[in-house]
Amino acid sequence: MLSKLKNKKVALLLLPGIYFLLSFSYYQIQDDKPTPYSLPYDTAYLPKPNIPLDNPLTVEGIALGRLLFYDSLLSVNKTQSCASCHKQEFYFTDGGKDFSIGALNMPWRL
Numbered sequence: 194m195l196s197k198l199k200n201k202k203v204a205l206l207l208l209p210g211i212y213f214l215l216s217f218s219y220y221q222i223q224d225d226k227p228t229p230y231s232l233p234y235d236t237a238y239l240p241k242p243n244i245p246l247d248n249p250l251t252v253e254g255i256a257l258g259r260l261l262f263y264d265s266l267l268s269v270n271k272t273q274s275c276a277s278c279h280k281q282e283f284y285f286t287d288g289g290k291d292f293s294i295g296a297l298n299m300p301w302r303l
């Protein structure tokens with residue numbers, strides 16, 4: 194009799210926890226949908242970017258791209274990111290260089 198009561202108590206204590214876990218995982222599934230992103234400028238005045246229909250802009254995709262752009266782990270010796278050469282102050286160009294010198298400071302096209 195006493196053990197049955199204990200089991201009921203344990204079940205009553207576990208239920209809120211299970212409910213919380215289930216609702217949290219449901220929230221996670223709902224949250225997996227990417228958030229559409231629209232360009233913050235009027236595309237009538239600038240050339241339209243060529244965005245593939247099957248790969249639309251999303252807030253998450255742009256955040257990932259930004260992360261990778263500044264990540265030096267992508268270079269062969271892990272010293273340079275895209276941003277090391279493609280400077281924001283030069284509108285993300287390489288500042289007028291004709292050829293990339295690469296992470297090893299060697300011109301790749303001679």
Ligand code: HEC
Nearest residue numbers: 267273274275276277278279287290291292293294295296
């Ligand atoms: C070591 C310097 C350097 C790094 C690091 C670098 N780039 Fe570049 N990139 C250049 C230079 C210089 C050019 C222009 C000359 C050329 O095409 O080689 C260029 C050209 C480009 C172009 C072609 C632009 C065009 O008009 O055709 C793209 C796209 C590009 N880079 C993207 C990237 C991305 C993405 C990364 C990171 C994964 C990156 N670059 C890392 C120096 C660099």
